[in-house]
Amino acid sequence: MTKTAQIRKNYRLIKLQKLSIASVLIGFLCAFLSVSLKRLTEHYEEILFHKASLNWVFFLIFPAFGLFVIYFLRQYLFKKKENKGIKEIFEVRDNANKKLPVYKVPSHFFNGLLTVVFGGSTGIEVSTVVASAAIGSVAQQKENLFNRYKTELICAGIAAGITALFNSPIAGLLFAFEVISKKITKAFALTTTLSVAIAYGFILILDEKPLFEVSVSNWHLHAFPYFLLLGIMAGIHSVYLTKSVIYIKNKFAAIKKHSIKIIFGSIIISASLLLLPQLYGEGYHAVKTIFANAESVVLTTSFTISLIGILLLKPIITSVTLASGGDGGVFAPSMFLGAFLGLLTALVLNTFFDANVIPLNFMIIGMAAMLSASIHAPFTALFLICGLINDYTLFFPILVVCLISKTTAQLLCPYTVYSYQPKTVQ
Structure with missing residues (x-):
């Protein structure tokens, strides 16, 4: 040498x-x-x-x-x-x-x-x-x-x-x-x-414990078409989240005085929390509560209104939080929205179509689907959600639904909150 x-x-x-x-x-x-x-x-x-x-x-x-x-x-x-x-x-x-x-x-x-x-x-x-x-x-x-x-x-x-x-x-x-x-x-x-x-x-x-300790027993093949439907819905809803963040951030950026941004933003956040306390912070406390009672939840009129309110308001209040100076992103909001979207989907299917699906499974798959669509990273979402619950029973349906939700989101909107580049005026 x-x-x-x-x-x-x-x-x-x-x-x-x-x-x-x-x-x-x-x-x-x-x-x-x-x-x-x-x-x-x-x-x-x-x-x-x-x-x-x-x-x-x-x-x-x-x-x-x-x-x-x-x-x-x-x-x-x-x-x-x-x-x-x-x-x-x-x-x-x-x-x-x-x-x-x-x-x-x-x-x-x-x-x-x-x-x-x-x-x-x-x-x-x-x-x-x-x-x-x-x-x-x-x-x-x-x-x-x-x-x-x-x-x-x-x-x-x-x-x-x-x-x-x-x-x-x-x-x-x-x-x-x-x-x-x-x-x-x-x-x-x-x-x-x-x-x-x-x-x-x-x-x-x-000895860190999983964030959500849940027990997934199995999943049924007859529910698979409904999983695919959930993936498409998650892809569409993720675009609503992305567009909300970008639009509201742009509107707040036009406000020159930061104290006005904070006052205006905190009024919207406070009003939303008074209406739906589940929106406080990460919202994991609300998800844990629903996980614990998923099988006994009944689709009443008031509960349906609450779920729809959460799905519509969460992207807005998240956007306002970020636009008025808060620190964070769409990770937690995506998983939170996915859990409630999955729950609403399962309850509607069971109540009106006698589908006999498992609400807990739909919540878990919904979390992965929304995250996958929001950040365009299906495999990250797959292993992240399986790690969060420390269970891989739903591995295959989560994989398929994550790919579908991401594809749906990309067809509707080619960028995420993180990859969006504002157009510059020539």
């Missing part, structure tokens, strides 16, 4: 070792951040939602208070920069000169936490994703050797964050590939696999 060949070999070995060490550290830090944010959010959201349930005045106070605190933090702590969600990651990925600064970690952590616990109708998933991506980006900036691996290290952070948040390493890997990277390189495989392994080991040590 020549001296030049030996130097190259040593360089590759050093590079591999450093990438491996960086991936392990990223995996641990992102898992720690993800679990911390999840536990804090669950704890304080439960406390504040309980307070508001006992005294409706808090439904008026909490949203405005949360949005004003977020604005204060942005102005005086986070360099007056608004969080753009996953679009920030795309901008950094596509521009060699752009980086995710380190302050994006606390910015998304605290803003995501405050948004949800004070009633903003979104979730912490996107906050976790961007904060995790920022950890990966910072690691890339600290070592000149990593300059060409910016996307891979960002994806390592994202994959670890998703793994810890949803208890699903496969969902973490697939999200990093389907939504962010769009390609697999050797460096991508190495960094994401190592970070995900560390993140998954971390949550196993902590």
Whole structure:
């Protein structure tokens, strides 16, 4: 072996070792951040939602208070920069000169936490994703050797964050590939696999429980055509969510004074929460309640109106939350909407068409279908939902319905909230 060949070999070995060490550290830090944010959010959201349930005045106070605190933090702590969600990651990925600064970690952590616990109708998933991506980006900036691996290290952070948040390493890997990277390189495989392994080991040590502990016994072949119908409906409804977010954000962007945005936004959020308290925060509390009682729910007139109200209002209140300064995205809203869309579909089929379908199955499949259609990532949605309930009984119907919902959504609207690019006037 020549001296030049030996130097190259040593360089590759050093590079591999450093990438491996960086991936392990990223995996641990992102898992720690993800679990911390999840536990804090669950704890304080439960406390504040309980307070508001006992005294409706808090439904008026909490949203405005949360949005004003977020604005204060942005102005005086986070360099007056608004969080753009996953679009920030795309901008950094596509521009060699752009980086995710380190302050994006606390910015998304605290803003995501405050948004949800004070009633903003979104979730912490996107906050976790961007904060995790920022950890990966910072690691890339600290070592000149990593300059060409910016996307891979960002994806390592994202994959670890998703793994810890949803208890699903496969969902973490697939999200990093389907939504962010769009390609697999050797460096991508190495960094994401190592970070995900560390993140998954971390949550196993902590004995993290699935978000929704449900028991799925089976599914019936006669329900399959109805599953397909649910997939088409989820695809259509996801477009309503996407269009709502984009339209309302554009309307709020025209309001120059931020205090007016907050006041106007908090009035809409508070009014919606007074009408339908299930819309508070992530809404997982409402989903858990329905999961526990899915088989005994009866389709009364008042319950039907509530379900339709949830399906129509959730995209609007989510859009208003984001447009008025809240931090988050469409992950949690999509799953929330999918659960209630699935429940309504099953109840209508059983009540009026004697279909004899299982409402719980439709709720689970609906969650996956809406998420798949909203982010155009069917395989991520498949493994993420199976990981959330820690059950793979519905694997095949979820796979088929996710593909159908995504295809339906793409036919109606080629972009998602994250990939939308506003038209520029020439």
